[in-house]
Amino acid sequence: MTHPATTTPRAGRRGIRIPGTGSVARLLLAGGLSLVVVVVAGVQLGAVDLTWSQVWSGLTGDSSQHVQRVVFELRLPRTLTGALIGVHFALSGWLLQLLSRNPLAEAGILGISAGASLVAVVAFIIGDWVVSSADPYNNTSFALQYLPLFAMAGGLVTALAVYFLGMRHGQLSPVKMTLTGAVIAGMLHALTTGALAFWGHAHTELVAQWLAGSLYGSQWQHLRTLLPWTAIGLVGVALLVRPLEVMQLDDQHVRTLGLGLNRWRAFALLIATLLAASAVGVVGPVGFIGLLIPHISRRLAGANLPVQLVLCVLLGAVLAVLADLLGRTLFTPYEVPVGVVSAVLGVPFFLYLLSRQP
Amino acid sequence: MLRTEHLSLAYGDKPVVNNVSLAIPEGGITCLLGPNGSGKSTLLKSFAGLLSARSGQVYLDDRPVEQWDRSKLALRLAMLPQKPIVPDGIQVQNLVALGRFPHRKWWQRNLTTDNNATFEAMAMTGVSELAERPVEALSGGQQQRVWIAMALAQETDILLLDEPTTFLDWGYQLEVLELLSTLNREHGLTVVMSLHDLNQAAQFADRIAVLAGGQLDTIGSPREVITEPLINRVFRVQTSVTLGRDGRPFCSGFSESARGNPPASESSPVHATAQSETG
Numbered sequence: 001m002t003h004p005a006t007t008t009p010r011a012g013r014r015g016i017r018i019p020g021t022g023s024v025a026r027l028l029l030a031g032g033l034s035l036v037v038v039v040v041a042g043v044q045l046g047a048v049d050l051t052w053s054q055v056w057s058g059l060t061g062d063s064s065q066h067v068q069r070v071v072f073e074l075r076l077p078r079t080l081t082g083a084l085i086g087v088h089f090a091l092s093g094w095l096l097q098l099l100s101r102n103p104l105a106e107a108g109i110l111g112i113s114a115g116a117s118l119v120a121v122v123a124f125i126i127g128d129w130v131v132s133s134a135d136p137y138n139n140t141s142f143a144l145q146y147l148p149l150f151a152m153a154g155g156l157v158t159a160l161a162v163y164f165l166g167m168r169h170g171q172l173s174p175v176k177m178t179l180t181g182a183v184i185a186g187m188l189h190a191l192t193t194g195a196l197a198f199w200g201h202a203h204t205e206l207v208a209q210w211l212a213g214s215l216y217g218s219q220w221q222h223l224r225t226l227l228p229w230t231a232i233g234l235v236g237v238a239l240l241v242r243p244l245e246v247m248q249l250d251d252q253h254v255r256t257l258g259l260g261l262n263r264w265r266a267f268a269l270l271i272a273t274l275l276a277a278s279a280v281g282v283v284g285p286v287g288f289i290g291l292l293i294p295h296i297s298r299r300l301a302g303a304n305l306p307v308q309l310v311l312c313v314l315l316g317a318v319l320a321v322l323a324d325l326l327g328r329t330l331f332t333p334y335e336v337p338v339g340v341v342s343a344v345l346g347v348p349f350f351l352y353l354l355s356r357q358p
Numbered sequence: 359m360l361r362t363e364h365l366s367l368a369y370g371d372k373p374v375v376n377n378v379s380l381a382i383p384e385g386g387i388t389c390l391l392g393p394n395g396s397g398k399s400t401l402l403k404s405f406a407g408l409l410s411a412r413s414g415q416v417y418l419d420d421r422p423v424e425q426w427d428r429s430k431l432a433l434r435l436a437m438l439p440q441k442p443i444v445p446d447g448i449q450v451q452n453l454v455a456l457g458r459f460p461h462r463k464w465w466q467r468n469l470t471t472d473n474n475a476t477f478e479a480m481a482m483t484g485v486s487e488l489a490e491r492p493v494e495a496l497s498g499g500q501q502q503r504v505w506i507a508m509a510l511a512q513e514t515d516i517l518l519l520d521e522p523t524t525f526l527d528w529g530y531q532l533e534v535l536e537l538l539s540t541l542n543r544e545h546g547l548t549v550v551m552s553l554h555d556l557n558q559a560a561q562f563a564d565r566i567a568v569l570a571g572g573q574l575d576t577i578g579s580p581r582e583v584i585t586e587p588l589i590n591r592v593f594r595v596q597t598s599v600t601l602g603r604d605g606r607p608f609c610s611g612f613s614e615s616a617r618g619n620p621p622a623s624e625s626s627p628v629h630a631t632a633q634s635e636t637g
Contacts, residue, residue, distance in 0.1 A: 169369075255407075257456070
């Protein structure tokens with residue numbers, strides 16, 4: 001693991017160093033600035049590129065109806081929703097990787113997203129059947145508010161199953177957990193496809209788009225649905241930082257340091273699942289952000305968990321907004337879902353990281 | 359004080375330790391000896407309250423360890439597992455600082471007193487100069503000293519070590535044992551560890567407990583325990599035991615099946631020369 005360049009060691013007895021406070025500040029500043037840049041670009045660029053003054057007048061409500069609609073009703077909510085789901089998936093992956101001591105853990109790989117998707121799709125189909133209008137892209141429908149709840153129920157059941165099946169002799173086995181997760185994810189994907197083929201005729205296209213992980217049609221309603229879960233997730237993650245530092249050690253070592261391991265692991269799993277599943281409920285399963293961003297953050301921050309955490313928040317948002325921006329501008333008027341773009345962008349980068357690992 | 363009474367332990371249905379009663383002397387070095395699978399590690403884990411007893415009990419200050427609150431127990435008793443896991447990319451001082459966890463509430467960051475304890479632990483184990491180095495980059499012997507520093511930062515009066523020398527070359531083995539012996543002498547630390555090398559146990563222990571097949575075979579001072587009949591009985595090895603200049607027993611052995619061939623592992627003549635240099 002490399003440390004940010006120019007880490008000047010602060011020797012001396014007073015206060016254990018924060019490794020190169022200056023370079024940490026620079027890292028966070030760079031992350032914050034890139035987030036601002038992609039958000040502004042997300043609002044400015046699209047099928048119709050806007051000028052700075054148009055964006056500004058659009059935001060202040062001091063412009064033509066058309067510009068205001070594009071900025072305020074289409075691009076801004078979509079970009080911000082994108083930023084939030086990036087934060088959700090990145091933090092969820094970060095927690096899962098730490099709690100299972102497994103660099104490959106992520107909501108998608110462990111089947112949590114697949115469980116969330118299955119229950120959400122079934123709920124959507126049933127809702128459609130009952131109410132006849134459960135279009136998730138229609139903000140007047142009942143479905144949007146409840147889809148995250150259904151998704152979370154599905155995600156939690158899957159997470160618990162993978163967790164308990166991943167135990168060996170009363171200890172969590174990272175390898176067994178990953179294998180179990182992969183197999184369960186495969187089964188749930190098959191069930192989702194089956195459910196769709198059986199009952200989904202009327203909305204197959206819509207649901208298929210949702211399953212690819214898309215920000216298409218994201219509105220303020222989506223943002224409002226997501227925001228409480230973001231808040232809960234952030235508070236949970238902040239509470240978990242110090243226990244997580246200790247939980248990286250061997251299970252028995254952790255216990256002799258006085259940490260209630262099972263309790264804290266269960267809490268970390270709960271928060272990771274809520275974060276991932278709520279995002280799945282709103283925009284569908286978006287993969288790779290949860291795998292990539294924690295890795296990049298670890299590379300940049302070293303073993304400093306609080307810095308890793310903040311970088312996950314910033315870079316997760318950046319990657320999601322950027323992937324969505326590329327998805328909707330590269331092939332206008334066609335759109336490539338954010339989940340597809342983040343995978344296409346992310347995988348080569350990930351392979352590059354792996355090849356450089358000692 | 360730590361002691362067991364008629365303690366039996368099992369993994370599932372498989373009994374591992376059977377009816378062991380022993381007392382760990384306060385401020386001493388106690389070594390657990392025994393062949394592979396004799397229950398040394400299991401017994402150590404039960405001392406740390408990591409296993410619940412099938413019958414009998416482990417007592418710390420006359421209270422069963424199972425009834426101790428984990429966070430209180432962590433202030434009395436530190437344990438170093440056989441193969442501890444190094445967190446990704448962590449620096450020496452941050453790993454040592456993890457030993458302060460039980461001294462804080464779980465949401466608190468370390469305070470100045472914690473940092474002082476951390477620095478002191480690094481100084482005692484001679485790793486102060488390595489403070490900013492990533493632990494992964496250190497040699498096996500240095501890593502082991504860092505782990506001991508972390509246990510010292512915990513500021514407990516009892517330190518349990520599960521085969522602390524197993525993955526080290528012979529020079530580092532002596533270095534670690536001498537460090538533990540110094541900490542015991544100068545800071546009154548009670549040390550309990552499992553070892554494989556009879557001569558190292560004889561040299562460093564105040565008290566040796568020999569386990570065989572999950573039962574306590576013998577417990578006593580090195581001179582009482584390291585005897586030809588015991589080694590023959592427990593390890594199935596013919597030995598000759600002599601007394602060194604320091605009055606501690608020393609054995610050289612020949613495997614029963616390969617009598618007459620050069621001895622293989624634990625008590626090779628190489629030890630003998632170096633032993634007399636250090637002892």
